[in-house]
Amino acid sequence: MKRVDLGGLGLDRGGHLLVKRALADAAPGEAIAVTGGPPDLLPQLNAFCRLNGHVLEALPAGELVVRRGTTDDVRRRTAARIVAYPPAARPPATWGLAARGARVEAGSPAIDFSLDDKDAIWSDDAARIYAQAASAQWDPATAVPWDARFELPDDVEDAVVQVMTYLVENETAALVVPARFLGKIHPHFREVVAVLAVQVADEARHIHVFTRRAGMRRAELGLSTAGGQASLKTLIDEPDFALASFLLSVLGEGSFLSLLTFLRDHAPDPVTRRVAELSGQDEARHVAFGLSHLERHVGMEPRMRERLAAATRRRHDALAHTAGLNDEVFDALVLLGAGSYEPAAIARGWDAVVRLTTEMDAGRRRRLLRLGFTDVEAEELSSLHTRNFM
Amino acid sequence: MGNTTPGSPTRRAAFVLGAVTYDPKVVTIWEGFKQFFLEKGLPFDFVLYSTYEAQVEAHLDGHVDVAWNSPLAWIQTERVARAQNRRATAVAMRDSDQGLTSVVLVRADSKIGAAKDLKGKRVGVGAKDSPQATLIPLLHLAELGVEPNRDVDVVYHDRLVGKHGDHIGGERDAVKALVAGTVDAACILDANQLLFAKEGTLPAGIARTLAQTEPFDHCNFTVLDDAAKAKVDRFVELLLAMSYEDPVVRPLLDLEGLKTWKVGRVSGYAALDRAVDRLGALDAWLEGMKAR
Numbered sequence: 001m002k003r004v005d006l007g008g009l010g011l012d013r014g015g016h017l018l019v020k021r022a023l024a025d026a027a028p029g030e031a032i033a034v035t036g037g038p039p040d041l042l043p044q045l046n047a048f049c050r051l052n053g054h055v056l057e058a059l060p061a062g063e064l065v066v067r068r069g070t071t072d073d074v075r076r077r078t079a080a081r082i083v084a085y086p087p088a089a090r091p092p093a094t095w096g097l098a099a100r101g102a103r104v105e106a107g108s109p110a111i112d113f114s115l116d117d118k119d120a121i122w123s124d125d126a127a128r129i130y131a132q133a134a135s136a137q138w139d140p141a142t143a144v145p146w147d148a149r150f151e152l153p154d155d156v157e158d159a160v161v162q163v164m165t166y167l168v169e170n171e172t173a174a175l176v177v178p179a180r181f182l183g184k185i186h187p188h189f190r191e192v193v194a195v196l197a198v199q200v201a202d203e204a205r206h207i208h209v210f211t212r213r214a215g216m217r218r219a220e221l222g223l224s225t226a227g228g229q230a231s232l233k234t235l236i237d238e239p240d241f242a243l244a245s246f247l248l249s250v251l252g253e254g255s256f257l258s259l260l261t262f263l264r265d266h267a268p269d270p271v272t273r274r275v276a277e278l279s280g281q282d283e284a285r286h287v288a289f290g291l292s293h294l295e296r297h298v299g300m301e302p303r304m305r306e307r308l309a310a311a312t313r314r315r316h317d318a319l320a321h322t323a324g325l326n327d328e329v330f331d332a333l334v335l336l337g338a339g340s341y342e343p344a345a346i347a348r349g350w351d352a353v354v355r356l357t358t359e360m361d362a363g364r365r366r367r368l369l370r371l372g373f374t375d376v377e378a379e380e381l382s383s384l385h386t387r388n389f390m
Numbered sequence: 391m392g393n394t395t396p397g398s399p400t401r402r403a404a405f406v407l408g409a410v411t412y413d414p415k416v417v418t419i420w421e422g423f424k425q426f427f428l429e430k431g432l433p434f435d436f437v438l439y440s441t442y443e444a445q446v447e448a449h450l451d452g453h454v455d456v457a458w459n460s461p462l463a464w465i466q467t468e469r470v471a472r473a474q475n476r477r478a479t480a481v482a483m484r485d486s487d488q489g490l491t492s493v494v495l496v497r498a499d500s501k502i503g504a505a506k507d508l509k510g511k512r513v514g515v516g517a518k519d520s521p522q523a524t525l526i527p528l529l530h531l532a533e534l535g536v537e538p539n540r541d542v543d544v545v546y547h548d549r550l551v552g553k554h555g556d557h558i559g560g561e562r563d564a565v566k567a568l569v570a571g572t573v574d575a576a577c578i579l580d581a582n583q584l585l586f587a588k589e590g591t592l593p594a595g596i597a598r599t600l601a602q603t604e605p606f607d608h609c610n611f612t613v614l615d616d617a618a619k620a621k622v623d624r625f626v627e628l629l630l631a632m633s634y635e636d637p638v639v640r641p642l643l644d645l646e647g648l649k650t651w652k653v654g655r656v657s658g659y660a661a662l663d664r665a666v667d668r669l670g671a672l673d674a675w676l677e678g679m680k681a682r
Contacts, residue, residue, distance in 0.1 A: 012587035013594035040599030043493045047581035050486050053634075053649035071634045071649040078635060107637025 006036035011044035028070040079103035089118045091188035113186035119300045123293035126191035133198040133285050138278055140209045150269040159332035160272055162222035164214035166329045168207050170390040173232040175203035177248050181241050195289050202282040209275040227323040231388035234315045243311040249290025250367050252390040253283050255360040262356045266336045298372055316384040324387025399433030405621040407436040408445045408454035412556035415645050422642040430628050441552030459612045460554035461521045461662050467612050470679050480610035480654030481626050486647050487608040491580045492527045495597040505534040505601055512543045514564035514573035520555020521662050527577035529665035530603040545573050565592050607658025
């Protein structure tokens with residue numbers, strides 16, 4: 001008979017681990033002898049066996065024998081192994097929150113994650129993009145030269161504050177949209193969940209630094225316009241992950257890449273320059289992920305392109321009655337491009353903003369081509385993108 | 391209605407179980423089992439009582455067909471039934487209802503080395519109607535020559551009287567009193583020694599076991615001889631067929647604390663029977679039942 005010696009340890013202090021390990025090596029119905037333990041081991045072992053489906057036999061010689069039952073390993077025996085990699089095409093709801101590679105007990109509750117179709121959300125690049133994002137996180141307290149000394153004319157400071165006001169509400173939309181989908185994605189696709197989670201954190205940081213820059217020298221922020229919010233509302237209202245991702249990441253954040261580059265190049269002070277630069281690096285990753293999973297999606301489902309195009313047209317129509325980018329932001333960008341109210345400088349600023357919109361258009365068309373749209377389609381869809389940039 | 395789960399049967403058709411609300415999970419357990427029985431074609435329903443006394447009376451009055459009884463409720467039912475020339479039967483029980491023992495704990499550093507050393511001391515017990523934490527261990531001490539309330543002061547921890555100690559709060563209070571030193575001994579179920587060690591109420595090494603009772607049985611499903619035999623048989627058959635391997639019923643079995651249902655037996659109630667007589671635990675109640 002197999003034996004286990006508790007060496008003075010009671011079941012009230014972890015002795016059951018030794019008994020369980022010994023039982024695991026025994027077949028159901030097989031007996032093991034338990035020796036050692038405290039003087040009052042008998043009641044402890046009696047309770048342990050009763051609660052775990054084993055049979056306790058006290059032999060006349062005073063020896064305690066545990067006969068293994070059949071139910072102690074039921075959970076493990078009837079559990080199903082979740083595939084580790086690559087992820088399943090359509091993970092069942094009963095896998096729930098369990099880790100890939102884990103065994104999931106039969107009878108686990110079905111947890112409703114409506115985004116459970118690999119084709120609709122997966123990207124083979126997700127793990128790489130997440131790793132890059134995790135290593136590229138920056139600390140707003142130290143990465144931005146908040147203490148740098150600079151003097152700006154009031155007009156220029158006002159322009160910076162207006163642009164920051166605009167950026168904050170746009171980045172808030174860029175936070176809310178992935179956050180809304182985050183809780184709906186089956187956790188089986190953990191790399192996708194991770195990328196979106198960092199994306200949300202990125203946007204929170206952008207909102208923080210833009211707000212801080214706006215408040216450096218002004219007690220009040222600039223104007224938030226009805227048209228701007230109407231444009232962003234169409235993003236928030238889009239219930240389809242692929243379509244929202246297309247409109248936000250590929251077209252919107254793609255355009256923002258050009259805008260943040262413009263701000264970096266024309267920033268009148270080191271703080272504005274740095275926050276634009278750091279945010280731009282993060283946005284580039286968001287665009288890369290959006291493009292990556294949509295590229296895979298349209299590859300699996302070519303008709304998807306028609307839906308993306310239709311969504312762009314629908315959004316354009318919904319915004320047809322709105323003013324688009326507000327004059328305050330446009331004029332602020334011209335002034336930042338100019339640096340002063342000198343007529344010649346304003347002309348340069350104007351030209352710079354016109355170049356910016358041209359670059360935005362070129363960038364959008366490039367990305368649309370990557371998703372398999374023709375030149376003609378790309379030109380049309382880019383032109384229909386919101387005049388509010390995001 | 392189509393192919394939906396059947397609803398509740400009428401009282402006339404139903405096989406009705408009584409259970410006592412010692413914990414909110416009782417609702418989950420019996421709603422779950424009800425679904426199981428209905429799906430297997432047994433027209434099942436249940437009624438909850440706040441005390442075993444109310445349940446026993448209702449059972450004797452025919453309001454329920456089967457009662458999920460504590461061991462004390464079993465004895466109550468059995469004794470009144472016998473007095474009325476009726477017959478009570480324990481038809482099924484949990485595997486974990488068989489072979490329980492209780493222990494009398496003392497502080498590890500106390501000089502108490504045998505039951506007789508308890509004389510003149512304070513013995514903490516659970517609720518006054520708890521078989522495992524009061525009646526059976528007090529009987530055990532009495533049979534060792536230490537008469538409760540004569541040789542020792544019995545300190546009751548009356549949590550939720552009427553639940554017959556199913557609510558373990560009384561036992562926990564008895565152990566807390568032992569740890570605090572306000573009693574010299576505490577009587578609890580063997581399994582609760584492990585539970586209280588795990589939750590930190592009774593850290594290992596603080597107490598040692600002075601005495602262990604003889605094995606006894608706990609709850610059972612009780613029926614009276616006027617219950618419809620075919621339904622009782624089907625009920626027991628379905629209980630015994632529940633498998634811990636079945637992921638649908640396993641959570642319910644876990645909540646109810648068993649791995650498998652067993653055919654009922656009454657051989658494990660001898661100690662409680664003696665305790666009831668020796669301690670007079672049911673005298674007043676039985677008088678009251680007679681006067682009904």
